[in-house]
Amino acid sequence: MTQSNSENIRNRRLPVLGITGGIGSGKSEVIKFLSGQPDHVVIESDRLAHSLMEPGNTAWEKVVEAFGTGILDEEGMIDRAKLGSIVFSDPEKLEQLNNAVHPCVKEYILEDIKRASDEGKKLYVIEAALLVQDGYREICDAIWTIYVPKEVRIRRLLESRGGSREKWESVFSSQPEDEWFRENTDLCIENTGTREELIQAVKEELKAFLA
Numbered sequence: 001m002t003q004s005n006s007e008n009i010r011n012r013r014l015p016v017l018g019i020t021g022g023i024g025s026g027k028s029e030v031i032k033f034l035s036g037q038p039d040h041v042v043i044e045s046d047r048l049a050h051s052l053m054e055p056g057n058t059a060w061e062k063v064v065e066a067f068g069t070g071i072l073d074e075e076g077m078i079d080r081a082k083l084g085s086i087v088f089s090d091p092e093k094l095e096q097l098n099n100a101v102h103p104c105v106k107e108y109i110l111e112d113i114k115r116a117s118d119e120g121k122k123l124y125v126i127e128a129a130l131l132v133q134d135g136y137r138e139i140c141d142a143i144w145t146i147y148v149p150k151e152v153r154i155r156r157l158l159e160s161r162g163g164s165r166e167k168w169e170s171v172f173s174s175q176p177e178d179e180w181f182r183e184n185t186d187l188c189i190e191n192t193g194t195r196e197e198l199i200q201a202v203k204e205e206l207k208a209f210l211a
Helices: 003-011 027-035 045-052 058-067 080-087 091-118 150-161 165-173 178-184 195-210
Strands: 016-020 040-044 123-127 142-147 187-190
Touching: 016 027, 027 040, 027 123, 027 195, 040 045, 040 091, 045 058, 045 091, 058 080, 058 091, 080 091, 091 123, 142 178, 142 195, 150 165, 187 195
Parallel strands: 016 123, 016 142, 040 123, 142 187
Antiparallel strands: none
16 A cells, blocks of 8 residues: 555544455345445445446456456456456466455545545445455454354355355355454454344444444
């Protein structure tokens, strides 16, 4: 991160909150609630990355430079299936993709925080499964984990998305253990009850965070 970006972070008036957690933890429900507040700005990093990989954006140029025009479809869009077949079986290629895209995402977020602050917004939220690993600790004032025990997550994923238990256990194996999230974030919100209980817990913690 450049010196100017670091200064932007220190000088902003807007509190920045990170939301993370494993797949099936309930992050989407928290994001849906936070997105509904008119004075909040919520960024889902995966969605942002996909939008920045569209033609005309810097991330598109960097990805095509790294992987060649063979990953493009007939309209010049990055074919995510083609790109995925290259990177997800090769850790070095995946790191190469991340190195091309993540700096663009982070730069956009830094500029967007400044814009949101200038507009008088009260809270900026960044959601990502790899929030800590991708270096957002220096941007966020706090990072919260949404936590659900593994067995509950598997049951919920089977009910909501289908697939097999083996499939979801394979996905889990590629993510940090629950204890890692607890040790590397500032707050753990347990989502073992109803949606209403989860949102109430978020409201209470948010009140303390913004006080």
